[in-house]
Amino acid sequence: MTLRAENLTKRYRQGEKEVVALSGFTYAFPPGATAVVGPSGSGKTTLLNLLAGFDLPTEGGVYLGDTPLHALSEDERAGVRLRHMGFVFQQWNLIPTLTALENVAFPLLLAGWPRRARLKRAAELLEKVGLEARLHHLPSRLSGGEQQRVALARALALDPPILFADEPTGNLDLEAREQVANLLFALGEARTLVLVTHDLELAQRAGRILHLKGGRLVREEAPQAKG
Incomplete structure (x- = not known):
């Protein structure tokens, strides 16, 4: 399922001033990993929010296959995200009162899976990320790296074709960053x-790097093709 953006533009008012957060972004994301980089204020988070349907563009559109995400209602976009997208955030966003197993099973609950099937699927995913001994731990009893691995397992619960990761290693120490990065690329392959x-x-x-500056796509590179 191809994710593509066409002339994606986002403007908003800041007092009396109009700010262009993203301008004329057009790109079709191929299978595999695409990294989006750029200085603060370059439009990276705006782009992710538009691609995921958390926000709507001022101009242009986002398409998931033949579905115009930007033309759907808020509830319809939420349904598309549940079925077709997974998310890993810098802050983990785990539900503090749920165990690791219950956190991973939560999207399956929303999707209507029966209890036994969703707990089985969640346990299998936690085993994949090396947390089979932490199934019944609350987030407060897990390290930062362990919490991010739970978040990654949760993102993959419904086997989505699209995976978004927003600064997924930003709050981790060196060892945990390496563990999470290895899992992210292996499971997102x-x-x-x-x-x-x-x-x-x-x-x-990543297979491709998109460089944003001032809300515009200024360069694309394929680092793995070098040398």
Whole structure:
């Protein structure tokens, strides 16, 4: 399922001034990992929010296959996200009162899976990210790296074709960053992964890097094709 943006533009008012957060962004994201980099204020987070349907463009559109995401209602966009997209955030966003197992199973609950099936699927995913011994731990009893691995397992619960990662290693120490990065690229290999990051070393592991500046796509590179 192809994710593509056509002439994607986002403007908003800041007092009496009009701010252009993103301008004329057009790109079709191929399978595999695409990293989006650029200085603060370059439009990275705006782009991710538009691609995921969290926000709507001022001009242009986002298409998931033949579906115009920008033309759907808020409830319809939420349904598309649940069925077709997974998300890994810098702050993990785990539900503090749910165990690791319950956090991973939560999207399956929303999708209507029966209890036994969703707990089985969640346990399998937690085993994949090396947390089979932490199934019944609350987030407060997990390290930052463990919480991010739970978040990654949760993002993959419904096997989405599109995976968004927003600064997924930003709050982790060096060892945890490496663990999460390895899992992210390994588990995201068979899908379209859009990775927003300030970490250029992490970005270099993607098949493509999109450079944003001033809300515009100024350069694309394919680091793995070098040398």
